[in-house]
Amino acid sequence: MDFILTPEVDYLRKRYRAFVDQHIIPLESDRSAYDAHENIAHDALEGMKAKAKEAGLWSPQMPKERGGLGLNTQGMAACYEEMNRSIFGPVCFNAAAPDDGNMFVLNKVAREDQKDKWLQPIIDGKIRSSFVMTEPHPGGGSDPSMIRTKAEKKGDKWIVTGKKWFITGAEVATHFILMAKTSDDPRKGLTAFMFHKDQPGWKIIRRIEIMGPEEHGGHCEIEFDGLEIDDADRIMEVGDGLKLTQIRLGTARLTHCMRWLGLAKRSLEIAQEYIERREGFGIKLADRESVQLMMGKAAMDIEIGRMLTMKAAWKLDQGDKARKEVSMAKIQVADTLHQAVDTALQLNGARGYSKDTVLEWIYRYARQARLVDGASEVHSMVLNRFYTAERQDFWRWGV
Structure with a gap:
């Protein structure tokens, strides 16, 4: 398994990070940028979409001949993580659910005339x-x-x-x-x-x-x-409907994990910034051992989630269905997101519970991660079926 990014993908990843920092995160503190359902409002979104297209960061998962950037699954994992460091991020680049999964499956299984009719307008950002x-x-x-x-x-x-x-x-x-x-x-x-x-x-x-x-x-x-x-x-x-569903949901579940890792990392960023300046009883929170244990555990769990996600992405890029790997990533990352934002919220105290940060937004959003695209218990059942059939080979090495 090779998790090393190509120089081109790493350059693109850094550009997504810079774009999110410069253009999208500042929108989060502007209440007029929110719609009635607490997502990015239409006018703000259209502005970000135009900037993303101008920057050459639009539809990274789609083929170049259809206006995308042609990333494989591993490249998507690296870039999607950066996009969702903002709560508004992925939709600004045409990489949000459910369009993301729909574009993927139509590009993979539809006829060319069907792609022209049903897929291309989604890629172009003209429709949802x-x-x-x-x-x-x-x-x-x-x-x-x-x-x-x-x-x-x-x-x-x-x-x-x-x-x-x-x-x-x-x-x-x-x-x-x-x-x-x-x-x-x-x-x-x-x-x-x-x-x-x-x-x-x-x-x-x-x-x-x-x-x-x-x-x-x-x-x-x-x-x-x-x-x-x-x-x-x-x-x-x-x-062939069940087959199409399986083709779509495998990658769609994993792209959820990619994006959730970005939210988990952002939660720790907010926590780290606060504990480094907040003092209590004569000592900074960052210098307290109990706080260091909480932050260290959350950082480790995020890295475990990243490794599981990248392993599943690598297997998908090899042509494997990666059902076992996707299920493991889905469980781990869903739990990690919920725990990471809970940790950050706890360390921020009343500030975290308020709307002064996006932690409360992420916290409410995070609870659905253990439900969408298959509840965690369903994925655990899938893993048990694999273990029952494979026994010791459940942990086999690739050769």
Whole structure:
């Protein structure tokens, strides 16, 4: 395993760090830069997008021939970490969920004409997108085989009926990737489709309020009542929906980890700045052994998360599905983010609990990390299946 960055990627990583420090972090202290759901407001975002494009930092994960920078997964890991040192960072570079995962899977599996129609506008930043899979009970959540939303073939069209919820970004999305049931086959029963927001036969029932700050477009409950989709807008073959989901979620889960590591590092930055100047009972907080133990443990946990994330990225770049490695990274980094920001908040005291820093924002956001793209317990079950099958080979070395 080779985690050494090329000079080109390291240069790009440093440019992302400098851009975030110079342009994006200063926005966090400007309340007018926030929208009603505590994310970056539209006008501020459009300004940052224009600057990112001008700086040559736009769509780093997409091919150069489509306007991206052509980074592989390891390059993404290094750069995404730098982007999300700001709570506003990734979306300014077109590297935020759910667009990031949607672009990845469409670029990988869609036909060229489908890429021109459905993918290119997302790459260009002209529209936003959404991935429509999760359903209310008794439908599919972490187990896609439980999906109940149906697509029935009639001529050259598919008619969709059913309900979805917690669909990220749905309120502002224009292009949607929909997972629907097309047969009762447990492995080949799902099919993926594209649809446009202006097509009739579907509606947003509500935007579900959550405890933390929200991605643009929120988390919505959706109802389908006769949505018609042309067969030409089916992605991959009939019955390949589960395969598409697995292709998308592997990398998407890992890009979450990449970004969360940036938030964890930023939390420690805020803590370090404060403990180095704050005194109590005649001694700086930074000189107290108890504080040093807290900071040292958090720094170590972040590094463990980085190594697991980079290992999974390396395996994906080798063509491996890296399911075991992605699950380990997902569990470790989700826990690490929550613990790192909790540590920083504790060390900042009342200041950390206030809105004088972004720690309270990160703290509320961090709690969802152990839930999104598969709860930690689901990933632990995946790891147990690997261990049961592999035993001592679970820890094998690459040869």
